[in-house]
Amino acid sequence: MPRDDYRERLDTLRGEVVSTGETVVGRLRDALVALEDKDDELARRVVEGDDEVNERYLEIEQECVDLIALQQPVAGDLRFVVASFKIVTDLERVGDLAVNLSDRATEARRDRFAEVDVQEIGAFAASMVEDAVEAYENGDIEACRGVAESDDVLDTRCEGATRRVIRELADAAHEDADGSVSDAKNLLLTVRDLERVGDHGVNIAARTLYMVEHEDELLR
Numbered sequence: 001m002p003r004d005d006y007r008e009r010l011d012t013l014r015g016e017v018v019s020t021g022e023t024v025v026g027r028l029r030d031a032l033v034a035l036e037d038k039d040d041e042l043a044r045r046v047v048e049g050d051d052e053v054n055e056r057y058l059e060i061e062q063e064c065v066d067l068i069a070l071q072q073p074v075a076g077d078l079r080f081v082v083a084s085f086k087i088v089t090d091l092e093r094v095g096d097l098a099v100n101l102s103d104r105a106t107e108a109r110r111d112r113f114a115e116v117d118v119q120e121i122g123a124f125a126a127s128m129v130e131d132a133v134e135a136y137e138n139g140d141i142e143a144c145r146g147v148a149e150s151d152d153v154l155d156t157r158c159e160g161a162t163r164r165v166i167r168e169l170a171d172a173a174h175e176d177a178d179g180s181v182s183d184a185k186n187l188l189l190t191v192r193d194l195e196r197v198g199d200h201g202v203n204i205a206a207r208t209l210y211m212v213e214h215e216d217e218l219l220r
Helices: 003-037 040-048 050-071 075-103 118-138 141-170 174-213
Strands: none
Touching: 003 040, 003 050, 003 075, 003 118, 003 174, 040 050, 040 075, 050 075, 075 118, 075 174, 118 141, 118 174, 141 174
């Protein structure tokens, strides 16, 4: 393959990963809206759209395998191809978490545990993934470290939300205990999934840092 075609394939790979990231973050934000508004139609679109994300993932995976097998990239190019594959894997999993949120949208009761701001936590987690994808696109190592620092903030917010839910559940009136337990379970699962979204954002940032600097400080 001529060198220009090879470089074009690498550039195309970067663009496909970034495009997948934009799609996944958009779906995540739609899932949060569906959760807040109990919007069945929007939740259904997020769930049905997961097939598109899965197809993109498989296409990018195949392109990465082809590039490694046929072009035998070395050094920085090899790190880029491997990082791109790892990153799109994290993005596919964020898409799965968006589906989880959408599946709970119609069950949400926002009149209980009102002090837990799922939307704020979710927006913060989504911005972490968005920032990580932008760092990958631009090779921005400082942005990678910024995403990792944001994860501490997200973990603190998720931990605080979990404590509030458990405390309020313990204080719930006995006559409404069953409903409170069900709502608490859904909310705790939602908080857990949003914390995982942040973890995937850190993974993307870590892979990008390794890709650019051959530095594994953020890898887990």
